[in-house]
Amino acid sequence: xxxxxxxxxxxxKVYNGKIKAVSDLNLEIKEGEIYGLAGPNGAGKTxxxxxxxxxxxxxxxTATVGGxxxxxxxxxxxxxxxxxxxxxxxxxxxxxxxxxxxxxQFYDVPRAKAQENIRTLLKLVDLEEAADRYVRTYSGGMxxxxxxxxxxVHEPRILFLDEPTLGLDVQTRMQMWNYVKExxxxxxxxxxxxxxxxxxxxxxxxxxxxxxxGKVLITGSPAELKTxxxxxxxxxxxxxxxxxxxxxxxxxxxxxxxxGQNTVKIKVVNADDSLxxxxxxxxxxxxxxxxxxxxxxxxDEVFLEYTGRSIRExxxxxxxxxxxxxxxxxxx
Amino acid sequence: MSGxxxxxxxxxxxxxxxPIFFVTNLIQPIFWIALFGSAFDIxxxxxxxxxxxxGGAPNYITYIVGxxxxxxxxxxxMFAGTQIIFDRRLGPMGRFLSSPIRRSSxxxxxxxxxxxxxxPQVVILIVAAYLIPNGLKFVxxxxxxxxxxxxxxxxxxAFIFSSIFSVIATRMTNMNSIFGIVNLVNLPLMFxxxxxxxxxxxxxxxxxxxxxxxxSWSAEAIRMVIINGSLTASQWTQVGxxxxxxxxxxxxxxxxxxxxxxxxxxx
Numbered sequence: 001x002x003x004x005x006x007x008x009x010x011x012x013k014v015y016n017g018k019i020k021a022v023s024d025l026n027l028e029i030k031e032g033e034i035y036g037l038a039g040p041n042g043a044g045k046t047x048x049x050x051x052x053x054x055x056x057x058x059x060x061x062t063a064t065v066g067g068x069x070x071x072x073x074x075x076x077x078x079x080x081x082x083x084x085x086x087x088x089x090x091x092x093x094x095x096x097x098x099x100x101x102x103x104x105q106f107y108d109v110p111r112a113k114a115q116e117n118i119r120t121l122l123k124l125v126d127l128e129e130a131a132d133r134y135v136r137t138y139s140g141g142m143x144x145x146x147x148x149x150x151x152x153v154h155e156p157r158i159l160f161l162d163e164p165t166l167g168l169d170v171q172t173r174m175q176m177w178n179y180v181k182e183x184x185x186x187x188x189x190x191x192x193x194x195x196x197x198x199x200x201x202x203x204x205x206x207x208x209x210x211x212x213x214g215k216v217l218i219t220g221s222p223a224e225l226k227t228x229x230x231x232x233x234x235x236x237x238x239x240x241x242x243x244x245x246x247x248x249x250x251x252x253x254x255x256x257x258x259x260g261q262n263t264v265k266i267k268v269v270n271a272d273d274s275l276x277x278x279x280x281x282x283x284x285x286x287x288x289x290x291x292x293x294x295x296x297x298x299x300d301e302v303f304l305e306y307t308g309r310s311i312r313e314x315x316x317x318x319x320x321x322x323x324x325x326x327x328x329x330x331x332x
Numbered sequence: 333m334s335g336x337x338x339x340x341x342x343x344x345x346x347x348x349x350x351p352i353f354f355v356t357n358l359i360q361p362i363f364w365i366a367l368f369g370s371a372f373d374i375x376x377x378x379x380x381x382x383x384x385x386x387g388g389a390p391n392y393i394t395y396i397v398g399x400x401x402x403x404x405x406x407x408x409x410m411f412a413g414t415q416i417i418f419d420r421r422l423g424p425m426g427r428f429l430s431s432p433i434r435r436s437s438x439x440x441x442x443x444x445x446x447x448x449x450x451x452p453q454v455v456i457l458i459v460a461a462y463l464i465p466n467g468l469k470f471v472x473x474x475x476x477x478x479x480x481x482x483x484x485x486x487x488x489x490a491f492i493f494s495s496i497f498s499v500i501a502t503r504m505t506n507m508n509s510i511f512g513i514v515n516l517v518n519l520p521l522m523f524x525x526x527x528x529x530x531x532x533x534x535x536x537x538x539x540x541x542x543x544x545x546x547x548s549w550s551a552e553a554i555r556m557v558i559i560n561g562s563l564t565a566s567q568w569t570q571v572g573x574x575x576x577x578x579x580x581x582x583x584x585x586x587x588x589x590x591x592x593x594x595x596x597x598x599x
Contacts, residue, residue, distance in 0.1 A: 053430050078432040089427035093346045105338035106431040150427070 005031040005066055005158060005190050006052065012060030013047050013214075021047040023214035024061065029192065031157075034184055036205030036222075037194040038303065044214035045194040046086070049160050052192070053083050066157060079107065082156035082189070084147050086163045092136035096127060096146050099135060100153050107154035114153065121149040124186070125179050141172040148179060152187065159183070161193045165200060177203055198299035208299070210306050217306040225302045230254060232271035234278065237263040237291040250281055262290075271296065335433025339441035340448075343415065347449055357408070357449060361457030364400050366464055369393040372528045385530055389559045390469045397461050397468055398554030399527030401482070402547050404457065405450050405489045406521060410514045412446040412494035413501030417510060436590045439502065443494040443589075450490050454483070472561020481557045481571060485550040488578035492546055495582075495589040502593055527551040546581055549574040 006029040013022040022044040029035045037045045050056045052065055054074035062069065068076040090099045097118060104114035122128045125145040130138060138146065144164065151159055164180065165173040181204065184191055195201050201208050202222045209219040218225065231254050238244045244262045252274060255267040268274035271294045282289060295301075348354055373392040374385055389395035416439065419425040428438050461468035501510050522528070524538060525547035531539040542548050553574040556567060563571065 055426075055429055075432050078430065081430075083427075083430040085426050085430070087423045087426060089423040089425075091342065091346075091424050092422070093349060094342065098342075098345070102338045102342055103427065103431065106335050106428075106433045 003031050004028050006064070006192070008048075008052075008061065008063040010061035011048070011051060011058055011063050013044075013051060013056065014059045021214055022051070022058075025211070025214060025216060027209060027216065027219075029190065031190050032188060033206045034180075034191040034193055034204050036201035036208035037192065037211055038196075038198055038201050038208055038299065039194075039211035040307065041196075043211045045211055046162060047214075048211070049162055049192065049194060052077075053081055053160055054078055079154075080157055082151035082154065082159045084151040084159065084161045084164060086166060088143055088147060090135045090143065090146055090150060093134065095132050095134055096122070096138070097131040099146065100150060103150050104153045109154050117153055117155065121152055124182060125149055141168055141175070144168060144172075144176060145179065148176070148183075152183065152189075155187070156189060158190045158192065161191055163195055164193070165195070165197065173197070173200070180204055198303060202299045210303060212307045218302075222299055225299065226297045229297045229301055229305055231267045231269050232274075232297065233295045234266045234268060234271055234275065235259055235263065235291075235293045235295070236266070236278075236289060237261075239288040239290060243285075243287040246285055247278075247281070247287065250278060252277065334437050335428070335431065336437040336440055336444075339428075339433075339437055340444050343441055343445035344448060347445065358452060358456055361400075361404055361453045362460040364404060365393065365397070365457055365461045365467075368396060368400055368528070369461070369464070369467070372396065374529060374533060385533060387530060387555070387559060389555075390471055391466055393461055393464070393467045394469050394471075394558060395530075395555065396528055397458065397558060398482075398485075399525075399547075399551040400461075401454055401457055401486055401554060402489055402525075402550040403522045403527050404453055405486045405550075406493050406547060407518060408450050408453065409443075409446050409490040409492075409494035410497050410518060412442045413497035413499075414507065414510055415442050416498060416501040417504060417507050420505065421507075434594070436593045439495075439498045439589060439593045442498055443491060446494045447487055447490045450486060451483075454486055468558075470558065470561065472559075474558075475561070478557040478561070481575070482554050484575055485553045485578060488575070488582045489546060489550045491582040492578065492585055495585040499589050499592055521545065521547055525551060526555075546578055549577050553578075 006027065008025055008027045011022060011025040011027075012020070014020050021042075025044070025048060027048075037048065039045050047056070051058045052063060052070060054070050054077050057071060062071070064070070065077045066080040068080070070077055090096070091102075094102070100118045100121070101114060104118070109117065118131075119128075122131050125148060127142065127145055127149070130142060135143065135146065148161075148164065151161075161180065165176050168176065177200065180191065180193075183189065191204075193201065193205055205222060207219065207221050208225065210217045210225075218228075220228070236247060237260075238247065239262065241262055244258075244264055247264055247266075248256045250256070250266065253266045253268055257265045257267075259265040266274075266278070275294065347357070369392060375392050378385060386392065386395045416425075419428070419438075425438070429435070458468070497510070497514070500513060504510055525542045525545040527547055531542065534542065553571045556571050557563065560567060
């Protein structure tokens with residue numbers, strides 16, 4: 001049950017002979033896990049997925065999906081996988097159920113079996129009541145849910161989820177997370193998830209690879225990656241410069257840096273243990289604190305550490321436009 | 333796992349469910365035969381010489397029914413490609429391309445559905461032509477063979493032009509490009525043919541060019557059976573040549589479409 005289901009060896013995609021979207025990428029994904037791919041726009045996530053789902057051909061390296069070579073046996077790969085792309089793919093002029101049935105027929109699922117699968121899946125994502133309405137009447141969240149199950153109608157062993165919650169509001173996103181967890185638990189599919197939202201990957205993925213410039217920077221479980229940062233960050237602002245200098249002498253700090261006027265950033269192994277010592281130090285030396293914050297590392301910090309920039313800086317532009325377009329389409 | 337069936341059903345559902353699209357498709361033949369039958373009536377320009385310019389047809393409507401049927405098939409077929417661009421723009425193409433279906437099915441579903449859409453138009457046009465005053469007259473009867481010739485010619489014309497325009501569309505991302513191309517060639521294809529006028533009425537160079545236009549082949553084949561009813565052996569040879577030409581062209585284009593699309597279709 002825990003064999004490798006996807007493996008890439010030096011997978012490379014060069015566009016027009018010069019733009020290197022993916023460069024010598026190596027991944028090993030185990031059967032049954034939710035595997036996250038995180039990285040800024042243009043990092044190569046979608047290109048990687050598009051190669052694995054055989055929509056585009058690699059220019060170098062190899063990859064196998066479910067044991068089949070993506071270049072030599074693309075049809076076998078396509079039968080094995082389900083895809084939920086970033087964009088909406090359902091036909092707005094058909095009902096939800098008709099879309100599901102059409103895609104079932106693409107995979108030659110027998111009619112009775114397809115009807116049964118569709119009923120189960122509609123129930124799973126609470127779309128039973130809307131199933132016989134035209135997709136153009138769906139809200140953005142409903143369309144995303146429909147896309148999610150369209151990718152599952154033929155009972156794939158592997159599901160590719162590309163930005164499943166892009167453009168959704170916070171509540172709908174959390175709801176989607178529950179659906180994804182439920183699907184993984186009940187249907188036991190391997191899920192490959194890409195997302196900008198690092199908390200999404202943190203919440204869902206068992207393992208994650210951070211990708212930038214088409215390369216894997218680091219791979220591990222979200223907890224491992226956070227631990228690899230070695231510490232929590234305590235930021236203290238004091239009333240004057242002298243106090244700020246004094247607090248720098250605090251014992252058991254991993255690293256101390258200035259962070260603005262009368263402000264010091266202290267990195268500690270574990271804030272829960274170090275905070276009492278710091279408070280004691282402050283009262284002993286009768287320092288007056290103006291502000292004190294504790295930050296436990298999230299994947300955002302991990303991302304910052306390995307890519308040298310925040311993932312938030314990468315959002316916007318084309319992407320936001322795409323979301324707006326999709327949402328408009330969904331509402332119309 | 334070709335996907336042709338479900339994709340064709342999808343196209344037809346979209347057609348039947350869109351009332352404006354559906355109804356305009358069905359009214360169009362009535363408009364065409366009534367308007368074209370009057371507007372281009374050459375017997376009005378040459379009173380007295382009617383039977384010679386009409387190749388033996390009792391009136392102009394009877395003469396142009398074959399031409400109008402063909403042109404209508406042509407116009408409907410030329411738009412087969414636009415749906416491909418819509419699918420790419422609105423998302424479904426991404427789903428099709430990641431499914432294990434044959435890629436040519438995506439295009440053939442558009443071609444087949446446009447052929448199906450033309451069929452009721454053909455029936456309506458013939459009925460309308462028959463009902464309007466001084467309309468279609470079957471002087472020598474109308475047999476099942478006439479129906480077969482007529483249907484074969486229209487289906488082949490529809491296959492020819494919908495495959496040409498679908499292949500063009502697979503390489504385009506902008507709707508306006510395909511509309512531009514359609515508008516560029518639709519009227520020339522209609523007027524540089526024997527659809528509306530006989531070769532004897534056309535400028536010699538135009539009549540020469542029109543000889544090679546498949547629209548002419550179809551119009552002439554239909555005209556031949558409608559005007560003459562039961563054909564002589566030599567007339568059959570002529571009809572056979574026209575239909576044969578259409579069939580070969582359609583066959584070659586379908587093959588070319590399959591090969592090109594399998595390689596070239598993309599997001």
